[in-house]
Amino acid sequence: xxxxxxxxxxxxxxxxxxxxxxxxxxxxxxxxxxxxxxxxxxxxxxxxxxxxxxxxxxxxxxxxxxxxxxxxxxxxxxxxxxxxxxxxxxxxxxxxxxxxxxxxxxxxxxxxxxxxxxxxxxxxxxxxxxxxxxxxxxxxxxxxxxxxxxxxxxxxxxxxxxxxxxxxxxxxxxxxxxxxxxxxxxx
Numbered sequence: 001x002x003x004x005x006x007x008x009x010x011x012x013x014x015x016x017x018x019x020x021x022x023x024x025x026x027x028x029x030x031x032x033x034x035x036x037x038x039x040x041x042x043x044x045x046x047x048x049x050x051x052x053x054x055x056x057x058x059x060x061x062x063x064x065x066x067x068x069x070x071x072x073x074x075x076x077x078x079x080x081x082x083x084x085x086x087x088x089x090x091x092x093x094x095x096x097x098x099x100x101x102x103x104x105x106x107x108x109x110x111x112x113x114x115x116x117x118x119x120x121x122x123x124x125x126x127x128x129x130x131x132x133x134x135x136x137x138x139x140x141x142x143x144x145x146x147x148x149x150x151x152x153x154x155x156x157x158x159x160x161x162x163x164x165x166x167x168x169x170x171x172x173x174x175x176x177x178x179x180x181x182x183x184x185x186x187x
Contacts, residue, residue: 018174023167026160027140030133035140038072038131039147039158040165060154067150070143072132077172078124087113129161129169 019031028036046054094106116123134140151158
């Protein structure tokens, strides 16, 4: 997908050897004139469907993938989730609830959420992406529309990737999931 920018492979920063010019409007603009973009697909558990719906969804996805006449990448990435807001809301609910049995249930949820926050667990949200590259903006928009429409026909919701999605993917795959801040301008 991306080629080496220069011979400085000993650099500790991935931005020194990737041809990324900028990330803008949900697209990675590369130095060789390509734009890398795609869609984020909202997950759907087909195992909770009836058998006929499962088979129909799989059949529709197979047809959808076979109709794509260009190179694309399917990526799955875990994004860390901050559940502090959820914990704070549970605590507020606990404080407002007078019923002892309900308070006990809320406290069990608080304790379970706190256990997820421990270092023993990783709280992540799994996200699914289909990316592609294109040089011409009009073809890029046509492909994006085709992906979103085709996935909708399979019963899946999708949206164009955001700048944050693309940064997260680069961080996830190139820097072991560590968020980078080098190369940014602070105002």
